[in-house]
Amino acid sequence: MKLNRYLSIFALFASLSLTAQAGAYEDILHAAEMKDSETVIGLLRRGLDVNTADPQGTTLLMIAARNGNLDLVRFLLENRASVQRRNRYGDTALMLAALHGHTEIVRLLLERKPELNHGGWNALHYAAFEGRTEVAALLIAAGADVNLKAPNGQTALMLAAKRGHFEVVRLLVGAQADLGVRDPVEGSAIEMAKKASHSQIAEFLERVGAR
Numbered sequence: 001m002k003l004n005r006y007l008s009i010f011a012l013f014a015s016l017s018l019t020a021q022a023g024a025y026e027d028i029l030h031a032a033e034m035k036d037s038e039t040v041i042g043l044l045r046r047g048l049d050v051n052t053a054d055p056q057g058t059t060l061l062m063i064a065a066r067n068g069n070l071d072l073v074r075f076l077l078e079n080r081a082s083v084q085r086r087n088r089y090g091d092t093a094l095m096l097a098a099l100h101g102h103t104e105i106v107r108l109l110l111e112r113k114p115e116l117n118h119g120g121w122n123a124l125h126y127a128a129f130e131g132r133t134e135v136a137a138l139l140i141a142a143g144a145d146v147n148l149k150a151p152n153g154q155t156a157l158m159l160a161a162k163r164g165h166f167e168v169v170r171l172l173v174g175a176q177a178d179l180g181v182r183d184p185v186e187g188s189a190i191e192m193a194k195k196a197s198h199s200q201i202a203e204f205l206e207r208v209g210a211r
Helices: 002-033 037-045 060-067 070-078 093-099 103-110 123-130 133-141 156-163 166-174 189-195 199-207
Strands: none
Touching (some): 002 060, 060 070, 060 093, 060 103, 103 133
């Protein structure tokens, strides 16, 4: 009889503990999204995993990097958050920071030597697509391969050219981006620029030898 009572009490405490953990998990993700660094740090100090991630695999570091929360990014890195993690969409913290143009966060993440030239989309593709010139320069200086193709078959130069980002195009050309790479549907970078009526980019590419 006593054994059954003890087992019931144990089950109750276990259930309460799981409920509390689930609540803390939801709280820390919500706090990260709301840029509530104090709550995130407090929950981490109570024992939550620094690499806690939402159901899509987006970690606290990725959320902070995407939202431009420099102080939280710094805290997470100091507490060994992984810079190599990728969510279900293939994004890393560096890629999300690059996409949104958070230059100082990109700089901080690069100090941890993340992989730059992995398969799929990468941080330089994102920076070129959104016209993040300063971010792209940091990535190239850190060793990003300017000629890697994104999953759609296009290089950073092609992405920047068709999106009309002249300064990024000029940066990539200076970094020896291949002018002759062609997409089977949309053509080369100069053809993309012409089709999108980005005449300044098209003229520049023609001056530096694109055909």
